[in-house]
Every structure is written in C-alpha cells, then in structure tokens.
Amino acid sequence: MANYSTNEFRSGLKVMLDGDPCSIxxxxxxxxxxGQAFSRVKLRNLKTSRVLDKTFKSGESLEGADVMDQDxxxxxxxxxxxxxxxxxxxxxHQATESAVADALPWLSExxxxxxxxxxxxxxxxxxxxxxxIEIIETDPGLRGDTAQGGSKPAKLVTGAVVKVPLFxxxxxxxxxxxxxxxxxxxVK
Amino acid sequence: xxxxxxxxxxxxxxxxxxxxxxxxxxxxxRSVLEVDVxxxxxxxxxxxxxxxxxxxxxxxxxxxxxxxxxxxKRLLASGSGDIYFMGKAFRDGEIGVKHNxxxxxxxxxxxGWDDHQLMSEVAELIRLLLGGEKDIAIDVSKLSYxxxxxERLGFDPHSADLEALQLLAATLASDSWIxxxxxxxxDLIFSSQVEPYLSEGITIIYDYPExxxxxxxxxxxxxxxxxxxxxxxxxxxxxxxxxxLELIDAGEQxxxxxxxxxxxERLKKPAVVVDQKFLAALHSGxxxxxxxxxxxxxxxxxxxxxxxxDQVLAFSWLRC
Numbered sequence: 001m002a003n004y005s006t007n008e009f010r011s012g013l014k015v016m017l018d019g020d021p022c023s024i025x026x027x028x029x030x031x032x033x034x035g036q037a038f039s040r041v042k043l044r045n046l047k048t049s050r051v052l053d054k055t056f057k058s059g060e061s062l063e064g065a066d067v068m069d070q071d072x073x074x075x076x077x078x079x080x081x082x083x084x085x086x087x088x089x090x091x092x093h094q095a096t097e098s099a100v101a102d103a104l105p106w107l108s109e110x111x112x113x114x115x116x117x118x119x120x121x122x123x124x125x126x127x128x129x130x131x132x133i134e135i136i137e138t139d140p141g142l143r144g145d146t147a148q149g150g151s152k153p154a155k156l157v158t159g160a161v162v163k164v165p166l167f168x169x170x171x172x173x174x175x176x177x178x179x180x181x182x183x184x185x186x187v188k
Numbered sequence: 189x190x191x192x193x194x195x196x197x198x199x200x201x202x203x204x205x206x207x208x209x210x211x212x213x214x215x216x217x218r219s220v221l222e223v224d225v226x227x228x229x230x231x232x233x234x235x236x237x238x239x240x241x242x243x244x245x246x247x248x249x250x251x252x253x254x255x256x257x258x259x260x261k262r263l264l265a266s267g268s269g270d271i272y273f274m275g276k277a278f279r280d281g282e283i284g285v286k287h288n289x290x291x292x293x294x295x296x297x298x299x300g301w302d303d304h305q306l307m308s309e310v311a312e313l314i315r316l317l318l319g320g321e322k323d324i325a326i327d328v329s330k331l332s333y334x335x336x337x338x339e340r341l342g343f344d345p346h347s348a349d350l351e352a353l354q355l356l357a358a359t360l361a362s363d364s365w366i367x368x369x370x371x372x373x374x375d376l377i378f379s380s381q382v383e384p385y386l387s388e389g390i391t392i393i394y395d396y397p398e399x400x401x402x403x404x405x406x407x408x409x410x411x412x413x414x415x416x417x418x419x420x421x422x423x424x425x426x427x428x429x430x431x432x433l434e435l436i437d438a439g440e441q442x443x444x445x446x447x448x449x450x451x452x453e454r455l456k457k458p459a460v461v462v463d464q465k466f467l468a469a470l471h472s473g474x475x476x477x478x479x480x481x482x483x484x485x486x487x488x489x490x491x492x493x494x495x496x497x498d499q500v501l502a503f504s505w506l507r508c
Binding site: 007028029030031032033034035036037038040054055056057058060 | 362
C-alpha cells in the first residue's frame with residue numbers, strides 16, 4: 001500500500017497504526033509561530049472501534065490500510081461464520097462472530113449490509129440504517145391505546161430488545177433505526 | 189462545487205476595514221510612522237520552522253517575506269525611529285483552520301522600550317480591537333512561561349531534563365517524539381497542556397525558554413535561569429502575537445543565523461542564504477528597541493467569535 005504524509009491525512013482515509021487498520025476522523029494542522037508544525041489527528045481503530053488521539057510531526061507518514069467498504073447481502077449463518085455475498089459478482093465472504101457482533105441483534109437474512117473488508121476479509125459489518133423485524137415476545141397489546149404515551153420492552157426475532165408503544169403485539173412487524181435502536185413505526 | 193464566493197461575510201469585511209483604520213489611528217496618535225516595506229525580497233529568514241515561498245524576477249530568485257522584520261530593522265538602523273508595517277506576509281505549507289499561506293501582519297518597533305513596556309501597548313491595542321465600537325471589559329492576564337507551565341504540569345520547564353521532556357512528549361503525541369529537540373518538545377507540551385487551558389480574554393506570556401529565543405535577547409530571570417526576552421499574546425487561547433526585546437548584537441545575531449542555516453542543511457530543508465544587508469544594518473547599529481508582530485486575521489477571528497480563518501478572509505487559499 002501507498003504511504004500517506006500528514007498533509008494528505010483526510011477524514012475517511014484508512015491507515016495502519018501500530019499494526020491495526022484505522023480510519024482518520026479529523027486532522028488539525030497545528031503550528032506555534034516559531035515552532036515546528038504538527039498534526040493533531042483523531043483516528044478510529046477499525047478492529048476495536050476505539051477512538052485514538054495522536055500527534056504527528058508534519059511530514060511523518062503512515063502506511064495506507066487495505067480497507068474498503070462494500071455493500072453485501074447477508075445470506076445465512078452456520079453457527080461458526082456468517083456468510084455475505086457481493087451482489088455483482090456473487091462472491092461470498094465469511095465473517096467471524098467478532099466482525100458481525102455489532103450488527104447481530106439486527107441481522108435478518110437477505111438484508112444488504114455494509115461490510116468493511118480488511119486485506120480481503122470482513123472486519124466489521126454495519127446493518128442497514130432501517131430494518132423491519134418481527135416482535136417475538138412482549139406483553140399483550142392494549143387495544144385502542146394508540147394515542148397515549150408509554151412504552152414497553154419488546155424482543156425481536158433477531159434478538160434485539162427495543163421499546164415499543166403499548167398497543168403492539170407479538171407477531172407485529174416493526175421498523176427500527178439501527179443507529180439509535182429506536183422504534184420507528186409499525187409495518188402494515 | 190467551485191466556491192467563487194468569499195469566505196467572509198460583508199459584515200466581517202466591514203469589521204476588517206474598521207480594524208485597519210482603527211490601527212492606523214492608534215499609531216498616528218502615538219507618532220509611530222507607517223512604513224511600506226517590500227513583501228518580496230532577494231533573501232529571506234533562516235528560521236528552521238518557517239519556509240518561504242520562492243518566486244523569480246527576470247530569472248533572479250525572489251522570496252515572499254515571512255515577516256517585514258529584516259527590512260524594518262534596516263530602517264531602524266537608518267534612524268527611522270518608531271515604525272509600524274501593516275500588510276501581507278507569506279509562509280509556505282501553512283494551511284489549516286487557523287492558517288493561511290498569505291496573511292495580514294501588523295508589526296511595530298518601539299525605540300528605547302523594553303519588552304514589558306511593549307506588552308502593555310500590545311494589550312491596549314488588542315483590547316481596543318476586540319471591543320470594536322463597544323466599550324466592553326476584556327480581561328488581560330500576564331504570566332511568565334515558567335509559571336503557567338508549572339501550574340499545569342508541576343515542574344519547571346527551564347531546568348527540566350531533555351530526556352524527561354522527550355518522554356512526556358512521546359506519551360502525549362506519538363513515539364517519534366522520543367528524539368526531538370528541547371524546543372520542539374516544549375512546544376508540543378505547551379500547546380497541548382497549557383494553551384487549551386488559558387483563560388478567556390487576553391493572556392500575555394513572557395520569558396520564553398532560552399532555546400526558543402529566535403531574535404530576542406537572552407538574559408537571566410529572577411531565579412537566575414537564562415530565558416529569552418520573548419513574549420506571546422493569546423486571545424481566548426489562540427496565539428495572536430509574538431514580540432521581543434530585540435537582539436541588536438551583530439555578532440550574536442550572525443552566530444544564530446549561521447546555526448539556523450546549518451540546521452536547515454542537516455534536516456535537508458531548502459537552503460537559505462544569510463541576509464547580508466540585514467547583518468550589515470546590525471553592524472552599523474540598530475537602536476535598542478522592542479518589537480512585536482500580530483496576526484490580524486486571527487485577531488479578527490477572536491473579535492467576531494469564529495473558529496476558521498476562512499471566515500475572516502475575502503478569499504482564503506482554498507478559494508483562490
């Protein structure tokens with residue numbers, strides 16, 4: 001991979017830091033009037049999701065990371081791996097449990113997810129922003145209670161638990177925003 | 189996609205114009221003469237960390253000046269008395285939220301004054317410019333470098349071991365700082381541990397470390413440590429001004445310029461020829477004086493409360 005110098009650091013650039021792939025979030029040029037210039041950089045470690053602050057001297061460089069984001073369809077799991085397919089080439093990729101961990105509570109077969117590949121293997125999986133999932137377990141619905149506030153926990157078929165309005169019942173399909181985990185509405 | 193519009197609003201441009209005329213009035217009342225020295229010269233500074241933009245005139249090399257300092261000192265040596273310059277300065281590679289490669293600088297010299305007298309005038313002018321037409325109270329605090337350093341870090345910057353500074357810099361930044369110079373380590377520590385905690389309003393910090401003297405005289409402080417008679421002014425934690433009790437000893441100046449030039453060579457930075465006309469002026473005699481430069485774009489940022497230099501320039505480099 002190419003090397004990138006501090007003046008090429010842009011938000012979104014993927015680089016290697018201490019052996020781990022990272023994504024640059026921010027790069028601030030700092031220069032005391034008479035002093036040496038440096039770059040104050042915020043990076044996200046793509047393996048651990050941890051955000052790091054590093055300060056590099058101007059002109060220092062980091063190796064680019066072989067990381068790319070690709071939309072893929074989730075196919076199935078055999079319990080050990082989760083299988084995803086590239087829609088254009090039908091090429092399949094197997095993701096480990098740690099790679100799918102964040103997406104798992106929302107993952108339904110055939111959903112199109114964003115898979116981050118590192119050296120060709122799935123490093124992390126982002127579920128779609130909005131998913132439609134069936135409620136598998138919740139307290140019985142209170143008919144007619146559609147207007148008032150109040151909510152109750154509902155367990156979804158994928159395993160996530162979300163707060164839903166009181167009128168919903170087991171078997172209802174709801175729309176959820178996976179970024180916030182919030183209920184968005186009932187799917188008719 | 190193409191941004192043809194200015195980055196500064198019309199209100200900001202009006203405020204900028206008002207600021208410039210306020211400065212001219214300030215110095216007129218004090219009988220300081222405005223001088224319009226070249227922004228393009230045949231030589232330039234040897235500062236290790238300041239890179240000049242190179243140009244050419246009929247195949248002769250030219251440099252856009254990084255500050256009007258050398259030309260102004262040649263005027264001082266010619267008997268000009270108190271002078272100020274307000275105009276453009278240029279520095280290569282300096283692009284960021286608070287940096288534009290071309291910026292507006294106000295620089296002035298006061299003959300017979302020391303650094304502390306000049307600090308008072310700097311505070312007075314900055315306060316005037318921040319207030320605009322309103323007469324609002326703006327706090328001014330004045331601290332020595334070692335006091336504000338000690339307050340945040342608990343040790344004295346002038347007597348600290350180089351190894352301890354390198355270790356701290358590496359911990360704060362990244363491993364590559366472990367073999368950095370004293371000046372660079374101190375800058376890193378200061379900018380990440382002290383600057384962000386400076387109070388709102390105007391802060392003036394004086395008696396910088398000896399290794400960061402640049403063109404300032406070196407003399408012992410109250411504790412008997414050698415410090416440089418250099419000061420900086422900050423507005424809401426942002427560096428705005430840099431001033432000196434000016435070094436006027438031609439011999440010492442020659443040594444420093446030569447040391448810088450060699451350091452540039454060692455670091456494989458573009459070679460710079462020492463400005464002989466500047467040295468000749470020092471040999472002929474620059475009067476005892478104190479001088480300071482203020483970045484007016486950043487001051488305007490502080491006056492109107494914006495974070496990006498692009499918002500106070502008609503057209504920053506990104507829009508040129």
